[in-house]
Amino acid sequence: MATPPATRPAPELRRRHTRERLRTLGFLSPWLIGFTVFFGYPLLATVYFSFMHYNQIQAPSFVGLRNWTYVLDRMPLFGPALWNTLWLVVVMVSLRVVFGLGIGLLVTRIKTGAGFFRTAFYLPYLAPPVTATVAFVFLLNPGTGPVNEALGALGIPAPNWFNDPDWAKPSLVLLSLWGIGDLMVIFMAALLDVPREQYEAAELDGAGVLARFRYVTWPAITPIVMFAVVTGVVQTMQYYTQALVAGKLASGVSIGPGSVIQPGYPDGSTLTVPQLVYSLGFQNFDTGAACVLSLVLFAIAMAVTSLLMRRSTGLLSAED
Amino acid sequence: MAPTNARPPAMRRARPALHWIAVHTTAVAAALFFVLPFVFVLLTSVMSDAQAMSGELWPHEWHWSNYTEVFHTPGFLTWWRNSLLYAGLGTLLTVCSSVPVAYALAKFRFRGRRPAMMLVVATMMLPPQVIVIPMYLVWAQQLHLSGSLWPLIVPLAFGDAYAIFLLRQFLLTIPREYLESAKVDGCGELRTLLRIVVPMAKPGIAAVALFQFFFCWNDYFGPQIYAAQNPGAWTLSYGLESFKSAHGVNWNLTMAATLLVMAPVVLVFFFAQKTFVEGVTLTGVKG
Numbered sequence: 001m002a003t004p005p006a007t008r009p010a011p012e013l014r015r016r017h018t019r020e021r022l023r024t025l026g027f028l029s030p031w032l033i034g035f036t037v038f039f040g041y042p043l044l045a046t047v048y049f050s051f052m053h054y055n056q057i058q059a060p061s062f063v064g065l066r067n068w069t070y071v072l073d074r075m076p077l078f079g080p081a082l083w084n085t086l087w088l089v090v091v092m093v094s095l096r097v098v099f100g101l102g103i104g105l106l107v108t109r110i111k112t113g114a115g116f117f118r119t120a121f122y123l124p125y126l127a128p129p130v131t132a133t134v135a136f137v138f139l140l141n142p143g144t145g146p147v148n149e150a151l152g153a154l155g156i157p158a159p160n161w162f163n164d165p166d167w168a169k170p171s172l173v174l175l176s177l178w179g180i181g182d183l184m185v186i187f188m189a190a191l192l193d194v195p196r197e198q199y200e201a202a203e204l205d206g207a208g209v210l211a212r213f214r215y216v217t218w219p220a221i222t223p224i225v226m227f228a229v230v231t232g233v234v235q236t237m238q239y240y241t242q243a244l245v246a247g248k249l250a251s252g253v254s255i256g257p258g259s260v261i262q263p264g265y266p267d268g269s270t271l272t273v274p275q276l277v278y279s280l281g282f283q284n285f286d287t288g289a290a291c292v293l294s295l296v297l298f299a300i301a302m303a304v305t306s307l308l309m310r311r312s313t314g315l316l317s318a319e320d
Numbered sequence: 321m322a323p324t325n326a327r328p329p330a331m332r333r334a335r336p337a338l339h340w341i342a343v344h345t346t347a348v349a350a351a352l353f354f355v356l357p358f359v360f361v362l363l364t365s366v367m368s369d370a371q372a373m374s375g376e377l378w379p380h381e382w383h384w385s386n387y388t389e390v391f392h393t394p395g396f397l398t399w400w401r402n403s404l405l406y407a408g409l410g411t412l413l414t415v416c417s418s419v420p421v422a423y424a425l426a427k428f429r430f431r432g433r434r435p436a437m438m439l440v441v442a443t444m445m446l447p448p449q450v451i452v453i454p455m456y457l458v459w460a461q462q463l464h465l466s467g468s469l470w471p472l473i474v475p476l477a478f479g480d481a482y483a484i485f486l487l488r489q490f491l492l493t494i495p496r497e498y499l500e501s502a503k504v505d506g507c508g509e510l511r512t513l514l515r516i517v518v519p520m521a522k523p524g525i526a527a528v529a530l531f532q533f534f535f536c537w538n539d540y541f542g543p544q545i546y547a548a549q550n551p552g553a554w555t556l557s558y559g560l561e562s563f564k565s566a567h568g569v570n571w572n573l574t575m576a577a578t579l580l581v582m583a584p585v586v587l588v589f590f591f592a593q594k595t596f597v598e599g600v601t602l603t604g605v606k607g
Binding site for chain 2: 020021023024027028030031033034035037038039041042043045046049056103106109110111112113116117120121123124126127128129130131134135136138139143144145146148149178234237238240241244245248249273274277278281282287290291294295297298301302304305
């Protein structure tokens with residue numbers, strides 16, 4: 001387009017604006033359609049179904065708040081599922097952040113074989129969740145699992161891991177610590193960004209290892225720690241595959257992936273909210289109750305997301 | 321070891337050595353935690369059926385034929401093909417549909433850009449279970465496409481929030497001057513995007529493509545919802561679980577299959593290590 005003249009007649013300006021708006025719409029169109037069809041519609045439909053009785057065979061009928069009072073007040077599995085999800089959010093996220101930071105610190109200090117160690121620490125993160133879970137159910141199986149064999153040989157009392165209601169969630173935490181690679185990389189990058197001079201200045205001032213961490217490292221990496229915590233919370237609220245596969249495999253009654261069993265083996269100790277949504281909607285065909293639970297999950301997720309947007313300002317503020 | 325100011329010179333030299341030993345001992349211990357599971361899985365995968373039921377750790381004989389047996393398990397090759405279809409086509413569609421959206425969000429000035437960006441982030445954070453029931457009803461009852469992977473692939477042709485977000489972060493780093501000089505040369509927006517932006521954004525696009533490929537390859541929830549009724553539409557990630565039951569109590573074949581499902585991801589990683597680590601960093605640090 002030629003350089004615009006200094007004074008331009010109004011209609012041409014307006015035409016240009018229309019053209020620019022159409023261009024923007026054109027570029028955004030895939031997402032605008034996708035957002036409306038695959039997000040807007042199902043969200044509204046979820047609200048609609050939450051007030052309906054619908055077993056996916058007969059036509060839906062209006063039942064007012066019955067699904068809501070049922071789920072929030074009387075449904076026996078709602079409390080345990082919410083408790084398990086919260087337990088995992090608190091324990092798994094905090095341990096992952098601490099462990100990830102520890103591995104990140106370790107990696108930045110390794111002088112010999114740094115490449116080997118970095119790859120070794122990172123690789124488990126790449127294992128597809130289902131394969132990692134299958135592997136851990138095998139490693140930790142109480143009968144012949146290598147871990148319990150080793151513990152037995154050392155004379156240490158071995159827990160029943162995925163088969164013990166008290167140990168099932170800690171076993172899942174162990175599995176999540178194995179796949180720490182994502183946090184390791186993020187923390188490693190953040191730690192390497194801390195200016196060296198600050199450490200040297202602190203050392204000259206006589207600061208010990210702990211003081212240097214407290215007054216130099218920590219302030220510099222706080223935003224990344226916050227980021228890790230909030231994204232960890234969001235991910236853990238969706239925690240599904242590992243808990244489901246571990247429960248099914250450990251229960252030993254699995255007759256293939258299509259099998260219908262009560263989720264959360266052993267004793268509902270690994271039942272998470274997303275699993276309960278699946279179980280209600282696709283095993284019990286109680287669409288209304290499943291949709292109520294979906295909306296509860298949605299509300300929590302949005303609350304955390306708005307916290308993320310406010311706290312880690314970098315996420316959106318990087319406008320050019 | 322309490323540090324004193326009047327430290328003898330010998331000790332000064334000893335400290336870095338002790339530090340080296342402490343760091344590398346910890347590193348070896350950590351490496352054992354991360355690597356041993358792979359080793360045990362590999363060792364068990366080559367055991368005989370009988371030995372796999374015992375608690376022994378070292379195979380008496382190495383039965384590499386377990387791996388060929390896995391390939392002969394009914395369905396395994398079909399699931400392999402389905403995984404490739406879902407991950408390959410899904411990645412292609414995601415990249416093609418997300419790049420223009422990310423470009424508009426990064427470089428166009430228009431009203432509603434910020435709210436649009438916030439909606440993208442909100443979608444990204446949303447647990448997939450929240451909207452799955454109405455979506456399933458549409459695909460199953462109106463379109464009769466349950467029992468296939470199409471309900472998972474088709475939506476990817478309309479942009480993926482996570483891909484859009486990452487690509488936008490990357491495109492923000494392209495200086496505006498490049499785009500303006502292209503416009504002075506008479507390029508329209510589409511040509512600017514294809515000729516200037518895409519070549520410059522190759523590392524970002526590669527990282528997003530890798531993430532999407534891994535996401536599809538690893539997806540369990542999606543195939544469980546839409547493909548469960550039809551074993552012919554299962555993916556590796558979904559079908560793997562059935563090995564344990566198909567082969568009874570034997571862990572050896574299940575472990576062999578586990579490694580075979582991990583293999584493509586690990587191979588892709590070794591070929592694209594730099595891209596991948598850059599991508600992970602992009603999600604967090606440059607955010």
